[in-house]
Amino acid sequence: MPCCKTKNPGRGHKTASKNGNGPEDSDDASANVADDASDAEPPDRPGIVIEVADLHPASVVLGGPDTQRHGRGRGLQLIGALAESWGVTYHRNRKSVWFRLDTETASAQVDAVPAEAPDRASPAAAPRTPAPPQGRRDRTAEWVDRGGPSFLAEASELLTGQLDENMVASLAGQLLVPRLADWCAVWLNSESGRLKLRRVWHNDERRIEALRATLEGDPPPAGLGAPGTPWPWPEAADPSGTGGSALTFPLIARGRGYGVLLLGRAGVPQMTEGVVRLSDDLARRMAQAVATARQYTQQATISRALQRRQLPVSLAHIPGVDTAIVYEPHGEGQTVGGDFYDLFPMGGRRWCFLLGDVCGSDPEAMSVTGLARHLVRLLAREGHGVESVLTRLNQALVEEEAEATALGGDQARSRFLSLLYGELEPDPDSGGTHCVLASAGHPLPLRLSTDGEVAPAALPQMLLGIDDEPDFHADSLDLAPGETLLCVTDGVTERRDGNRQLDDDDGLADILRGCAGLGAKAIAERVRLAAHDFGTEPIDDDLAVLVLEAVPTSAQELMRAP
Numbered sequence: 001m002p003c004c005k006t007k008n009p010g011r012g013h014k015t016a017s018k019n020g021n022g023p024e025d026s027d028d029a030s031a032n033v034a035d036d037a038s039d040a041e042p043p044d045r046p047g048i049v050i051e052v053a054d055l056h057p058a059s060v061v062l063g064g065p066d067t068q069r070h071g072r073g074r075g076l077q078l079i080g081a082l083a084e085s086w087g088v089t090y091h092r093n094r095k096s097v098w099f100r101l102d103t104e105t106a107s108a109q110v111d112a113v114p115a116e117a118p119d120r121a122s123p124a125a126a127p128r129t130p131a132p133p134q135g136r137r138d139r140t141a142e143w144v145d146r147g148g149p150s151f152l153a154e155a156s157e158l159l160t161g162q163l164d165e166n167m168v169a170s171l172a173g174q175l176l177v178p179r180l181a182d183w184c185a186v187w188l189n190s191e192s193g194r195l196k197l198r199r200v201w202h203n204d205e206r207r208i209e210a211l212r213a214t215l216e217g218d219p220p221p222a223g224l225g226a227p228g229t230p231w232p233w234p235e236a237a238d239p240s241g242t243g244g245s246a247l248t249f250p251l252i253a254r255g256r257g258y259g260v261l262l263l264g265r266a267g268v269p270q271m272t273e274g275v276v277r278l279s280d281d282l283a284r285r286m287a288q289a290v291a292t293a294r295q296y297t298q299q300a301t302i303s304r305a306l307q308r309r310q311l312p313v314s315l316a317h318i319p320g321v322d323t324a325i326v327y328e329p330h331g332e333g334q335t336v337g338g339d340f341y342d343l344f345p346m347g348g349r350r351w352c353f354l355l356g357d358v359c360g361s362d363p364e365a366m367s368v369t370g371l372a373r374h375l376v377r378l379l380a381r382e383g384h385g386v387e388s389v390l391t392r393l394n395q396a397l398v399e400e401e402a403e404a405t406a407l408g409g410d411q412a413r414s415r416f417l418s419l420l421y422g423e424l425e426p427d428p429d430s431g432g433t434h435c436v437l438a439s440a441g442h443p444l445p446l447r448l449s450t451d452g453e454v455a456p457a458a459l460p461q462m463l464l465g466i467d468d469e470p471d472f473h474a475d476s477l478d479l480a481p482g483e484t485l486l487c488v489t490d491g492v493t494e495r496r497d498g499n500r501q502l503d504d505d506d507g508l509a510d511i512l513r514g515c516a517g518l519g520a521k522a523i524a525e526r527v528r529l530a531a532h533d534f535g536t537e538p539i540d541d542d543l544a545v546l547v548l549e550a551v552p553t554s555a556q557e558l559m560r561a562p
Contacts, residue, residue, distance in 0.1 A: 048100070049101075050099055051097070052097050053095070082099075083099035084099075085099070086100070087099075141274055151278070152281055158171055160292075163293050164293055168293055169286075170199050172184075172199070173200070176201070176263065178203040180263065180265075180278065181263040182238075182244070182265050182266045183207070183211060183263075185261075186261055186262075188259035195220065197212065198259075202237070207236065211237050214235075214237075215234065215262070224260050225250070227247075227249045227276070227283065228247045228280065230245075231262060233245070242267050244265050245268050246262060248263075249261040249262075249280055251290060258294075261282075263279055311327070311373075312343070320427075320428070320553030320558065321424060322548075322550075323343060323548055323549075324525075324545075324547040325343075326543070326544065330540060330543075338357055339356070339369075339491065346380045347381065349426070350424065351424045351425075352377075353421075353546065354373070354376055354421045355420045355489065355544060356369070356420070358372070372464075376389055376421065385474070386421060386438050386474040390438055393464055394440075397416070397417060416441070416465040417465050418443075418464070418490075420440075420458075422437025423437070427478075430478070431480075431550075432483075434479075437475055438472055441464065443488055444456040445458055446508065446509055447483065448515065450482040453513075454512050458475040459473075459475060481551060482549070482551075483549070486512050487548070491531070491539065491542050491544065492544075493508055494541070495531045495535060495541075497536070502534045511530045
């Protein structure tokens, strides 16, 4: 019993319980002042009314013989022994138990409760506990009538937020047991249409495995009909042999079946209409959650498959060139953004590299990414040189934009592209690598010499997709052993810190100059960290870094290359 502090107790005066547990002996219950403890008019004699708020409005108010079985609810035994009257009040956002003590007889009753043990009733109070009602009361049915709507609202909110069908089945089991059932099982349809048992839950965890083994050998039919169809009681659910009631509920959403829910309650010959109705409502919400989770999974799988096609599965190994790549798409949950790269053999002991950036980072930008990368590969392997590859790629982008404009009108968005593209040909005699490249609207590549000097390795040219008759030209250079070519996208050069950008006053060249003596992978990581550390805000664009370092190679190794 909570300790109470009374202020001027008089006729019909209410008090507040300062400490102690609620009527169900719950740790989450808290007492507060009750200004309206009951709608009933209090008796016309001195007394105090105490109201204890319960933070679990859907929980069952226990008392009598059920107290020992559930291990809580002893407060009501004491209330029944001492109080003149008591009841349960449901507020908008809480539930409370109130009771009234008659002050004319309260002193003798309070003496029966030791002050040093307010949570325990004395033996003298035990005989005054009301006798249990005749016959068994279905307390689950009583709870459904009172707490069913709030339970359904809570379950809907929890199930709606799940995007994994196995998590939906698992969460449903924890919601149903032991509130609505003593055990439950969930089957979900597989891709072949067969039912697969996904979750078995029992209020006695020792029975779960035996119950699962029984149910796996006897699944319900896939075309289950009406909700609440009786199901044979499995002996593994109740070894004591008392039996019970088991019902099946089809999981149907959008006119399609997604599985079956099976509920079992021990000791009751038949579930009440309220229990069946609430279980059916929950089954429909489960089906909707499973449908949503499967749709999300399907879309995510398609998205990942499409994104994988935008980037190379692996990078070619180039004899005489050490390579490193850093790629970080900006979009949350994306593996591909508007930046793209590639490194592939073109035959004749020559290799091609590219680093590009499409305007935007939405799915349409990623489609342009795939178009550009695959078209460059095709043109290069057909023998087109650097200038020819850029010219034909530009033509394809201009035609693509014209078609989009014809279909979408003014709403069509222009998709231009910046691209750094080049060819590499290792020279075993000099130990270096000959490079031919061109930068079409892309941040210029930087060359790091062995003496620490940094200089641009190409001249700036027109973006791709802007002009239908551009004039591209290629630049050439020879990388001596130990020299490095750094290629980045604008996610690095335009990294901001307030009004400043990383590449202001040749900031990227200063970073590369400090990388003298490092290998390709170390340089790529140094540039990546410099971009992240430049500003306090997260990077708001895709980031890509490609490093090519000339290293000595032998003629034998080059001859083995494709």
